[in-house]
Amino acid sequence: MAAPLGAVVSKVHMLSTSDHASVVSLNLFVALLCACIVIGHLLEENRWMNESITALLIGLCTGVVILLTTGMKSSHLLVFSEDLFFIYLLPPIIFNAGFQVKKKRFFQNFITIMLFGAIGTLISCAIITLGVSQIFKRLDVGSLDIGDYLAIGAIFAATDSVCTLQILNQDETPLLYSLVFGEGVVNDATSVVLFNAIQSFDISNINHRIALQFVGSFSYLFISSTMLGVLAGLLSAYIIKKLYFGRHSTDREVALMMLMAYLSYMLAELFYLSGILTVFFCGIVMSHYTWHNVTESSRVTTKHAFATLSFVAEIFIFVYVGMDALDIEKWRFVSDSPGTSVAVSSVFLVLVLAGRAAFVFPLSFISNLMKKTQNEKISFREQVIIWWAGLMRGAVSMALAYNKFTSSGHTHLRGNALMITSTITVVLFSTMVFGLMTKPLIRLLLPHQKQATSSVSSDQMSSSIFYGPRSPKSATLPLLGPPQVSDGELDNLHVIQSRGLRALLTTPVHTVHYYWRWFDDSFMRPVFGGRGFVPFAPGSPTDRSLHGGAR
C-alpha cells in the first residue's frame, strides 16, 4: 500500500504554501543556521575563528553547492532584499546592543565616540571619494560621475558593527569595545544619512550653504532620532510601572517591551529618521528603567531572548552575505576583465585602510588631549586595534551598494556590476582576513588585559539574576554610575565638592554625572521606575508572574 499512498500524498495540492520552492529554501536556510550554531560552538575555543567567519564560510560553501546543482544559474536561496535587512534583521541586533551595552563606559567616552563616529566617517568618506576619483580615471571602469564617487565613499565608510561585536569582548577589553562599538552605531547612522544626502543633493555645485544644510540635517537627524528612542523607552517604562503587569503575566511585559522597541524603530523610519540610533537609545533607556519594573522572570527572559534574536539575525546576515557573494549574474559581467576587477577591489581595500588610519590616529590624539589621567588616554597600541577592528565592511555596505548600483537586485551595466562584485570582494576579504587577524592582534598587542578581567566580570554578572533581585549587574548599572558602588553611591558623589561652572570645566564627566544622578533620582526614577525604585515584594509579583504561561 505504500506506493499508491505516496502517490496520493504527493498528488495532494499543498494548501499551506503557495510556492513549494520557497519552502525548500526556508528549510535549507533554517538548517544552515542550526549548523552554524553547532559548528560555531565547536570552533569556539579556536583562536582564529569566530561565528561571523564560520557563518560566512558556510554560506560560501552552500553557495558553491547550489551553484553546481542548479547548473551555474543561481547561488542564493532567497533574493537579497534591503527591506529584509533593514526592517527585520538590523533592529534586533542594534536594540540588543543598546540593551546590553555598559552604559557607564558608553557615556564616559561619549565625546570620543561622537568624534570617531561622525567626524571620522566624514573624513573616511572624503578620502575614499578623493582616492577613487583620482585612480579610477586611469582604470577602465565605465562611466562614473561625481555622485557615484561620493556614493562609493559613503558605501565604504560604513563599518560593520555586527562583526565588531563578535570580535571584541565587552568584558575583556571594555574601553575598546565601547569605543569601537559606539563608533559603529554612530557610523551606521552617519553613513546612511551621508548616502541619502548624496543621493538627493545637487552635487554639481557644492557651496558653503549646502554644507551648512548638511550639518543641520545631520544634527536634526541625530537629536530627533535619539529623542524618539528615549521617549519610546520611557513610555514603555511608564506603562509597565503604572499598569503593574507583573502581577498577571510575564508574557505581556515581554511582548510589550519587544513591540515598543520595534515600534520605535519603525516610527523613526516613518519620519525619515535614523532607526538605528533610535532603537539603540531605546535599548539603553529600557535597560535603565523598564527592565527594573518587570518581574524577575521577565528580566531573565528579555535579557536572553533579545540576545538570542540578535544572535540569530547576525548569523542569518553572514550566511546570506556568504551565499550572495557568488551571485553569478554580476560575476559574468566582469569575467572578461579579471584584471580590472582585482585592481578595483584592491584600490577599495587600500582606501579603506588609509581612510580609517586618517581619522583614528589624529582623532585619538585630540581625544587624549581632553583626558586628564594617563589611564583614560588611548594608548598607541589601542589606537592600532581601534583602527584594525573597524576595517570590516559588512551588510550595510552591501545594502547601500545594491541600492546605488542595481535596480531591485539586477543590473545590466558593466560598470555597475563591477562595483557590486568589488563590494562583495571587499566585504568578504575584510571580514575574513581582517576579521581572522583581529583576535591574534589583540592577543599580541594587549597580552596582559586578556586574562585580567574576564573571570571576575563573568562571576559578577552571573550571581545577579537568580540569587539576588537587586545586586548590581553590568548590563543594568545606572547611567554613568561609579563602577563598584550600588546603593552607597552618594558617598562617592560627595567627593565632588566644588560644583558649578569651574567643576564642569575641570572634571566635566563627573560633574555632568553628578547632576544627571540628582535629576534621575529626583524626577525620573519616581515616575519611570528603575533600580531601587520599584518595591520588590518577595512572593507576590514574581511568584504570580510565573503563572503567565498558562494564561
Added chain:
Amino acid sequence: MAAPLGAVVSKVHMLSTSDHASVVSLNLFVALLCACIVIGHLLEENRWMNESITALLIGLCTGVVILLTTGMKSSHLLVFSEDLFFIYLLPPIIFNAGFQVKKKRFFQNFITIMLFGAIGTLISCAIITLGVSQIFKRLDVGSLDIGDYLAIGAIFAATDSVCTLQILNQDETPLLYSLVFGEGVVNDATSVVLFNAIQSFDISNINHRIALQFVGSFSYLFISSTMLGVLAGLLSAYIIKKLYFGRHSTDREVALMMLMAYLSYMLAELFYLSGILTVFFCGIVMSHYTWHNVTESSRVTTKHAFATLSFVAEIFIFVYVGMDALDIEKWRFVSDSPGTSVAVSSVFLVLVLAGRAAFVFPLSFISNLMKKTQNEKISFREQVIIWWAGLMRGAVSMALAYNKFTSSGHTHLRGNALMITSTITVVLFSTMVFGLMTKPLIRLLLPHQKQATSSVSSDQMSSSIFYGPRSPKSATLPLLGPPQVSDGELDNLHVIQSRGLRALLTTPVHTVHYYWRWFDDSFMRPVFGGRGFVPFAPGSPTDRSLHGGAR
C-alpha cells in the same frame, strides 16, 4: 532654519524602505498590537471579555477608520496571506501549546482526544456538507458543485484552537482544557488533510477504494508527522546534551531550540505532512527532554519567550481577522442581496452547532464506556462545555476559505464572494457571541471547580523556577507521571503488581504508563537527558551561562 531643513529631510530619498506605504502599515499594526496588550490587560478582570475578542474588536474599529479615511476603498493594512499565517504565525502558537501542555492529562485522554479530533471532525464535516447541499439548492447562491460543498464542510469543521486556549484555563478546568485543546490540534490537522484530499480526489465517483485510500492517507500523515516531530525534538535534546552548550552560552541553546522547532515544522511542510502535528509533538518532546538539558536561565527564557511569541502571534491573527472582515471588495458583491447573505451565514452557523453536537455527545458516551471510575467520565455538563467551547471558527477557516474561493485574495464571482463574506460573518459571530458566552457558561455549569484548584496550582507553578532547580512543575511533569509525586514515584508504580496482558486489559493507561516509564528511564533519558538525568552542579553551568549575553 527649521523649514528648509524639513524640506531637505523629506526630500531625502528613503534608502531603508523601498515602499513607504508598507512602513506606515507596519507602524499602525505594531501600535495596534501594543494597544491590544494594554487594553487586554485592563479588561482582564472583566468576566465576559478575553484577549481574542478585544483584538478582534480593535481590528474591526481600525478597519472602519481605515475604510472611512481611504474613501471606502480598502479596510486592511496588509494583504491577507495564507503564507504569513501558515508559515509564520501558526507554528509558534502550536509549538508553545505542545511545550506548555500538561502531558500527563493529554496522554491520559489520548483515545478520547483522537475520537473527537479525527472521527468527530469527519462527522461534523459530513453533516455540514449534507446540510449545505440540501439547503443551498433552495437559495440563490450561484453555481456550486459537490466539490464546493465538501470544501465548505472541511472549512467549517476546523475549530479555532487559538481562541479555545484563551477561553479555557489549564489550571481551572484541566480535563476540559486537555480535551478541547487536544481535539483542536488533531482537528486542525484533520481539517487540512480533509481539505487537501477533497481538492485533489476525484469526487464525482466516490467508492470504497477511495474511502480506504483516504483512511490510509490520513494514518500515514498522522504517524509520519508525529514521528518527524518526535525525532526533531530528540535530535535537539541529543545535540544540546552532547555538546553541553550551557557551559558557554544560553543564547545558543535558546536559538537552537527555536530553530529546530521551526525546522521540524518546515520539514513537515516540505514532505507534504501536517506541520501542525509535527511541531506540536516536537514541543512535547522538547519540554520532556531538551528543556532539562539546558541551563536554568535558558529554561526561564524558553518558557516565557515561546509563550510571548505565541501570544503576539495570536493577537496578530485576531487583529488581522478583525480588519479583514470589512473587506469592501467582497461585500460590494453581496450588497445587492443582503437577505441571501444573512440566510447563508445563518445556515452555516446552525450547521456548525448541529455538526458539533452530532459528535460531541455520542463520542463522549463511547468514551465514558471505556472509563472505569465515575471521576474519569465526562459529565453531561462538561459535554455541553466541550460542545460550546469548540464552536468558535477562526483563522484556519478563513485561510481555507480564501484558498478555495479566491485566487490570491481576489474574486470576481458572486457565489465565491458570498462564501467569503459568510465565512467572515461566521468567524466574527462565533468568536464574539459564542466566545463571550463561554466564560459565563463555565461559571454557570461548573461553579465549584472554578475556585477550587486555581490558587493551589498557581502557587505550585510559581515556586519552581527560582527557588529550586528540580521541584515539580506542571509544564515539565514526566509523560503520564502521577500528579503529586516527583522522585518517589517508583513506590507508586509498584502498586501495579500484576503486569502483562491481563493488566493491560484491566488498567490499560496505568500499564502503558508503567512500561513507558521503564523504557524512558532505561533507554531514553540516559541518551537524551531529562529530569534527574542531567547533573545539576550549582554555580558551574548556570553561572557561566548568564555570561552569554556578552559573548
